[in-house]
Amino acid sequence: MSPELVSILVLAVVFVIATTRSVNMGALAFAAAFGVGTLVADLDADGVFAGFPGDLFVVLVGVTYLFAIARANGTTDWLVQAAVRLVRGRVALIPWVMFALTGALTAIGAVSPAAVAIVAPIALSFAAQYRISPLLMGAMVVHGAQAGGFSPISIYGSIVNGIVEREKLPGSEITLFLASLLVNLVIAAVVFVVCGGLRLWSQGAVSGAGTDAGSPGVAGPGDGGPGDAGRGDAGPGGGGDGTRTATAPAAVATRPDAPAAVRLTPPVLATLVSLVVLVVAVLGFDLDAGLTAITLAVVLSTAWPDDSRKAVGQIAWPTVLLICGVLTYVGVLDEMGTITWAGEGVGSIGVPLLAAVLLCYIGAIVSAFASSVGIMGALIPLAVPFLAQGEIGAVGMVAALAVSATVVDVSPFSTNGALVLAAAPDVDRERFFRQLMAYGGIVVAAVPAVVWLTMVVPGWG
16 A cells, blocks of 8 residues: 555544544644654654644634733624624624625735634624624635635735746636636525525614614614613514614614623723734735734733733634644645645546546645645646646636635635634534534535536636
């Protein structure tokens, strides 16, 4: 049995043990990386650790640390309430706001994980307060990031278009961008419907949402509206005076357990400024999101130690262990040539259309655990030999590979999925992990075939 095949079988065993015995998959993966790397691939410790994702470790720790402080001092509550006011209490619009926000950030040049790291904690905090499915909110954030991720000025778009130019293939920047945008928009719409989005629409606007009294269309906490003598009259059906200030008729769902309005105290204001600094530093100055977040968290902790004393304990350490362990094992696979071995085996198939769909699936499966950019950089050159035969359009093939390799970033093993998992407050993390893994599996199984049928088979380009 070849070493490459052994390494793939060991990965399958890790999955089986983790899902049947409730052992942290990251710990299992570290052990597998040590065993396979030492006994099968003849790697030393440095070779095994070569795949350890130090940058992702810092991003996960730094961002969850900063937003743990934001939760402790009430900043995330303030942001959630501001979002409710922005859409006049219509909670169903918030997932789409988050989709558009992350899409806009990546379209103007933000790296996808950086955009998700900024938006996901806010979005998941909102989901926790208003009983929105965390899977729905997390998927909207990630798919939003990928929807804008291939604009001509984006990081992903620039990389893929550069690879295409270097390989002297025909390319279309706009086709690549629109392909990713439309696929992720359609997926987001399906997830919205399946995960309860229509139910959110039927609820209309929320009352008692912890927003400031006097906000248009949203009543203040615990009463029927500002200056309303008939407190408590606005029931679930929207009757009573609690929603007189709304600009359009809407059903109102009362949330008596919603938090009181959060005031702009100095810690909250300082944390909001820190979040703005994080965005500017990452997008404007290309600074590392993790290191910047840790630095800002330390500054806030020093200024207000009482608010942040428990923040370190709220860092998602089990998630950090899980993601870093799995990606270290993937690094061992890369070091021993397993990924290249699989890709070359597919590329040697004599039927171009079959080779194309297999490459899409390899891109999706591997990218669910590893770097999407790295996979695109590896697979597009592998596609060159049969693209040169002229039987398959290069534009459609490149778009299909790009979408297949990035749409699966909802996987909890990818950077974006890991950030969503780590950012979700007040959830059963093991259950949420399984939901993300199941959803990621569905995306991996379905999307490559769909994009192959719609982009490769018609022969685009």
